[in-house]
Amino acid sequence: MTESAAYRHGIYKSDLVRKIALWLEAQPHPPVALEIAPERISGARFSRTGSLDGFAVEALPPGAIVPSAVETNLVNLAAVRTAMEGIRERLRVREEDAALLLPDPVVRVFVQHFDQFPRSSKEAIPMLRWKLKKSVPFEAEETLISYMRQAPREGGVDVVTALGRLRIVREYETAAEQAGFHPGVVLSSSLAAVSLLEDRRPALLARISGAALTTAIVREGVLCGYRCTDLPAQVAQLTPQALLEEIYPVAAYYQDTWQEGIQSVRVAGLGARLPEFVPPLENEFHCEVHSLLHTAISEGRVSADARPLAERELEGLVGWMMQRN
Numbered sequence: 001m002t003e004s005a006a007y008r009h010g011i012y013k014s015d016l017v018r019k020i021a022l023w024l025e026a027q028p029h030p031p032v033a034l035e036i037a038p039e040r041i042s043g044a045r046f047s048r049t050g051s052l053d054g055f056a057v058e059a060l061p062p063g064a065i066v067p068s069a070v071e072t073n074l075v076n077l078a079a080v081r082t083a084m085e086g087i088r089e090r091l092r093v094r095e096e097d098a099a100l101l102l103p104d105p106v107v108r109v110f111v112q113h114f115d116q117f118p119r120s121s122k123e124a125i126p127m128l129r130w131k132l133k134k135s136v137p138f139e140a141e142e143t144l145i146s147y148m149r150q151a152p153r154e155g156g157v158d159v160v161t162a163l164g165r166l167r168i169v170r171e172y173e174t175a176a177e178q179a180g181f182h183p184g185v186v187l188s189s190s191l192a193a194v195s196l197l198e199d200r201r202p203a204l205l206a207r208i209s210g211a212a213l214t215t216a217i218v219r220e221g222v223l224c225g226y227r228c229t230d231l232p233a234q235v236a237q238l239t240p241q242a243l244l245e246e247i248y249p250v251a252a253y254y255q256d257t258w259q260e261g262i263q264s265v266r267v268a269g270l271g272a273r274l275p276e277f278v279p280p281l282e283n284e285f286h287c288e289v290h291s292l293l294h295t296a297i298s299e300g301r302v303s304a305d306a307r308p309l310a311e312r313e314l315e316g317l318v319g320w321m322m323q324r325n
Contacts, residue, residue: 204285
């Protein structure tokens with residue numbers, strides 16, 4: 001990736017997610033996208049003008065996918081392949097390029113500050129591998145790595161780096177290839193969903209998918225914090241206090257670094273339980289707390305043709321659709 005003036009504009013103008021999505025330097029606008037989650041695989045087809053041309057959702061049996069940065073993910077490969085083939089048939093896919101939105105635990109994301117950072121990727125990537133080698137549980141030689149610069153709070157440069165273990169990413173790519181897709185763009189689901197945030201003021205995203213919680217903070221086009229952790233319980237047993245304890249480290253880091261508080265909180269993945277969590281979150285952050293998708297819809301940032309995806313709470317696909325448009 002190369003630096004350009006676009007990095008210094010807002011998140012929608014700078015295509016922050018799309019630039020991270022140039023993971024494998026493939027087509028940035030494939031006509032099909034697959035969002036892969038532990039409980040389901042969802043697919044969407046887009047027209048040449050970017051509108052939604054159709055979507056499909058295939059449920060997975062429990063335990064078919066166990067997201068991990070290091071261990072085998074596709075435990076029930078036959079079930080995963082069957083689900084992908086079902087989507088291919090329902091969307092009438094014929095050997096076409098596809099974007100893969102992977103479970104968040106697969107892709108590790110870091111936001112780091114440097115006083116100086118190389119202009120050349122030939123120098124930057126080895127530097128990032130060395131600096132992050134103790135932060136990821138796999139060897140540098142088997143790592144896919146992508147990065148982009150963004151505006152820092154003060155001097156120097158901030159760098160957003162996304163890493164994945166090659167063997168794990170290839171699991172998903174191979175399954176998609178065997179089902180008739182041509183994987184091009186690969187990124188984590190929440191990096192697509194983050195484009196749903198209104199970031200004119202500091203906004204925190206708390207997104208639950210399966211047993212994973214992703215917390216991200218954006219402010220005026222800058223990804224200020226990102227953390228993916230395993231939850232201590234499934235959504236049905238999760239308590240507001242347990243969720244707060246997982247969110248707090250990222251929020252505290254932001255408040256200490258930027259010397260300001262969170263001004264909006266958006267939540268995804270709690271479903272009908274969201275009302276139980278709103279009062280504790282509002283008491284903690286002293287700001288409004290709403291559903292990520294419902295707010296984006298009410299504010300008119302989700303197009304009418306994307307509503308079917310939003311109604312199924314496919315925030316990754318909705319966010320990706322916003323980015324590709």
